[in-house]
Amino acid sequence: MARPRRRTRVHIDPRLCKGTEGCGICISLCRPQVLAPAAELSPRGVHTATVAAAEACTGCDLCMLYCPELAVAVEHLEEADNG
Numbered sequence: 001m002a003r004p005r006r007r008t009r010v011h012i013d014p015r016l017c018k019g020t021e022g023c024g025i026c027i028s029l030c031r032p033q034v035l036a037p038a039a040e041l042s043p044r045g046v047h048t049a050t051v052a053a054a055e056a057c058t059g060c061d062l063c064m065l066y067c068p069e070l071a072v073a074v075e076h077l078e079e080a081d082n083g
């Protein structure tokens with residue numbers, strides 16, 4: 001029987017993120033460096049956090065748990081692993 005393995009999808013709401021200039025907590029906590037400042041300014045005039053290397057996410061949830069603006073959601077998906 002196929003064994004499920006962990007897969008995640010990270011969402012950052014640019015309307016809620018207060019910007020990596022004054023925060024960046026999620027980036028600091030993410031050891032695999034999945035997150036990075038966005039190149040473009042958000043409608044709030046800041047560089048929000050963005051997902052730069054989605055495939056490296058381990059699903060630790062730290063970014064979601066510690067974001068003071070509740071801007072991050074980590075979606076946990078299961079995918080069959082036939083390998």
Ligand code: SF4
Nearest residue numbers: 017018023024026067
């Ligand atoms: S922790 Fe939240 S508010 Fe701070 S930079 Fe990351 S997404 Fe934005």
Ligand code: SF4
Nearest residue numbers: 030057058060061063
């Ligand atoms: S869940 Fe963990 S590994 Fe994935 S983006 Fe957030 S802090 Fe990084």
